Amino acid sequence: MAKPKIKPEIKTESVVAPAPKWNVVVLNDPINFTGYVVVAFVSVLRIPKAEAKRLMRQVHEEGRATVWTGERERAELLALELQQWHLSAILEVDA
Amino acid sequence: MPELRLSMTTEARTVLTDLLRLIAPAAARVSVNRARVPEADGEVAAFWTETLKAQAEEEARLLAVAFASAKGDPAIIVLRNEAQALAFLRALSAVRMALRDLVFADIPDAELEAAAELDDETLPTEQRHALACYTCFGLLQQSLVLQLDPEAFD
Numbered sequence: 001m002a003k004p005k006i007k008p009e010i011k012t013e014s015v016v017a018p019a020p021k022w023n024v025v026v027l028n029d030p031i032n033f034t035g036y037v038v039v040a041f042v043s044v045l046r047i048p049k050a051e052a053k054r055l056m057r058q059v060h061e062e063g064r065a066t067v068w069t070g071e072r073e074r075a076e077l078l079a080l081e082l083q084q085w086h087l088s089a090i091l092e093v094d095a
Numbered sequence: 096m097p098e099l100r101l102s103m104t105t106e107a108r109t110v111l112t113d114l115l116r117l118i119a120p121a122a123a124r125v126s127v128n129r130a131r132v133p134e135a136d137g138e139v140a141a142f143w144t145e146t147l148k149a150q151a152e153e154e155a156r157l158l159a160v161a162f163a164s165a166k167g168d169p170a171i172i173v174l175r176n177e178a179q180a181l182a183f184l185r186a187l188s189a190v191r192m193a194l195r196d197l198v199f200a201d202i203p204d205a206e207l208e209a210a211a212e213l214d215d216e217t218l219p220t221e222q223r224h225a226l227a228c229y230t231c232f233g234l235l236q237q238s239l240v241l242q243l244d245p246e247a248f249d
Contacts, residue, residue: 038244038248
């Protein structure tokens with residue numbers, strides 16, 4: 001069998017999909033006081049008090065708030081820290 | 096930060112200390128059960144569970160020591176620094192969570208959110224007693240939050 005004289009030119013292209021972002025979501029609960037939640041947010045998320053209050057109000061009024069978005073490992077760490085404050089924190093993939 | 100103080104009547108201290116003895120052994124279980132541990136990664140889930148369990152046990156110990164050491168009339172709990180105060184805040188939240196899950200899980204969220212206005216005359220004695228303690232722990236928690244940050248509440 002004759003060998004092909006021309007080598008086929010094969011191009012490969014790798015496309016790197018960006019890692020999905022994760023949301024840390026806090027759900028409302030009937031047990032923790034609003035002031036306690038503000039202290040928890042400031043302590044865990046290292047955000048200014050005004051922002052902590054805004055997020056607390058969102059949790060209280062809408063039942064949930066996304067308090068942080070970013071890479072998975074950091075999201076897991078923050079969600080765990082919020083749970084250590086006995087807040088209902090969950091992780092969701094950012095849509 | 097100057098030390099923070101929580102005061103209560105000696106009667107309240109006795110009642111709350113007795114309740115803590117009863118509920119502390121179950122608090123760790125409640126804390127882990129309530130947590131939303133991510134299930135996709137077994138290693139992460141195990142780490143979360145262990146972390147929350149260890150913390151719950153530490154919180155139970157912290158509360159037991161603090162109430163047992165509260166002296167005088169009124170009985171006073173002294174928290175020497177911010178780290179101690181924040182740990183105590185979390186511990187108070189944990190015990191309220193445990194009471195909610197173990198003693199009055201049947202009270203709807205909306206009613207519990209306004210526990211002070213709850214008509215507790217219709218509740219069984221055990222629940223009424225636990226609800227009074229739940230409110231007391233909440234008052235201590237609010238007092239501590241206000242000392243840490245007077246503007247934390249709206």
